[in-house]
Amino acid sequence: MTGPGYDPSPRYPSVGGPVTTGWDGPVAGLPAAPLTLAVDGPATQDWPRLAADLAEHLRARFPGVEALDTATLFAPWETVVERTTSAELPDDPDFARLAEGTLADLLDASEHPEPPAEGVLLVHGPGAALLPHDVLWYADRPKRCAEAEITAGTGRNLGQRTGAGTTRRLFYVDWPLLDRHRDALLARVDRWVDVQDPDVPASVDGATLRRTAADLAARPFRTRPFFNSTSWGGHWAQQELGVNPDAPSTALGYELIAPESGVLLGDGPEAQVEIPFAAVVALHPTEVLGADVHERFGTSFPVRFDYLDTVGGGSLSVHCHPQPEYMSTVFGWPYTQHETYYVMETSGGRSIYLGLHEDVDVEAFHAEAHAAAHEAVPFDITDHVQEHPATAHQLYLVPAGTPHGSGEGNVVLEISATPYLYSLRFYDWLRRDAAGRQRPVHVGHAFRNLDTTRQGKAVHEQLIQDARPQRAGEGWREELIGALPEMFFEVRRLALDAGASAPVRTGGSFHVWTVVEGEAAVFSAGGRTHRLAYAETMVVPAAVGGYTVEAAGRTRLVQALVP
Helix, strand or coil, X not given: CCCCCCCXXXXXXXXXXXXXXXXXXXXXCCCCCCEEEEEECCCCCCHHHHHHHHHHHHHCCCCEEEEEEHHHHEXXXXXXXXXXXCCCCCCCCCCCXXXXXXXXXXXXXXXXXXXXXXEEEEEECCCHHHCCCCEEEEEECCHHHHHHHHHHCCCCCCCCCCCCCCHHHHHXXXXXXXXXXXXXXXXXXXXXXXXXXXXXXXXXXXXXXXXXXXXXXXXXXXXXXXXXXXXXXXXXXXXXXCCCCCCCCCCEEEEECCCCCEEEEEEECCEEEEEEHHHHHHHCXXXXXXXXXXXXXXXXXXXXXXXXXXXXXXXXXXXXXXXXHHHHXXXXXXXXXXXXXXXXXXXXXXEEEEEECCCCXXXXXXXXXXXXXXXXXXXXXXXXXXXXXXXCCCEEXXXXXXXXXXXXXXXXXXXXXXXXXXXXXXXXXXXXXXXXXXXXXXXXXXXXXXXXXXXXXXXXXXXXXXXXXXXXXXXXXXXXXXXXXXXXXXXXXXXXXXXXXXXXXXXCCCEEEEEEECCEEEEEXXXXXXXXXXXXXXXXXXXXXXXXXXXXXXXXXXXXXXX
């Protein structure tokens, strides 16, 4: 059941310095001329406007200002494409292998100009930090902005000077290169600038960024959620949580998607800065992840939480995710996309598609899926894939290679491994996109990764598990509701009576929590408290150690951890 209080914009104070708005304060804090100011950042930034606005403020202080756009330093577009095209997926229309190497591999700069004798050389654009400089700023916008612009046809990819970009390059080429580049700068960036509103840029100095990241790594905190629309999307989040009321749907609720999530700093919307959650992890991986998880996963936060909202929408595609070796050798991710579905809300007669029928005819399944994809011939997916009743508060386990999907009318909390861009579709109900084109289906990839052992009675026995008691105290109990040997994370549930308080220890690994029933829970750690309302998700870094979870009314929460 729902409860009031879902906060779509959780904020945390900046530590040791204020959030500054506008360019005047940052410009006033620059050292004396001559100097080179490098302003780095993502490719989809409106760099000409940013440079023009900043140069205007620089001229008010410095007699001479010259600008250098790093776009002129990139290799020709054909060369950029050649250097970032993999042998594994050279012509795939939807997927690409994650780009390797560094941003420097795409630049062909040979000369580095000097600043004017009494002024400033403003080097701006992706890779600006690679040129000699005296001061380094990073001008950022969340990835959701880049995706929206590329989808709308107004954004370009990294190194592209004309034409429209593609989400394929954005996801698999641009973001990996830019993320590695950004993370390498975090320890020395002098100012972090949020330019979501180009009229009013907001920023914190580099020391404040790093102090705040250290503070977050020692306390429970939330990332900023984001709800996206899709052709199958439902309306639960609009109706129950009050988010995005004018959007076509609230299909995908990104509660914690580590590569895209951000954390808001500041006291209010008039002066706030959004920093990437991944930057907090990159600066303090051991504190956030725990030593063992950091050793295994590097700085990749390995678990994600998101909502799949089909209430009043349509059924998801039936798809699977890559087997571990395929994910590594073909797509380039070092770990694969194991998932679980936790059904938070449903109504009578709804379905979860999961696993194959006993003695399934895979060749017939493949033939029908191929005909649907290439000739728009419909077929009954339940001839091959099992259809299970959607039961509220049941967890369905989805190891890699298992066909699955949520039917219409469900709210699924997806608790999964972090890779999230590899849904290999068997069948998408012949659904069409806004332009009238049949949505992509990936029959070749899907059947190469299909785990045919996930069939018959074993599906229910292994993947729809009963809760197993773990711990209990006065007014509370903890249950293990999902674990498999091949899945590196497990899912637990904590049930509390009104007023009950449960002690928890991180045990050297991060925890992620969502309130799935009841109004709210209160987390207490290190003398600080944090309220977590219904449907909200929170990270408890490994460094927190011991903490308590208390409920005002009867409450249930789910928790994911790497044991």
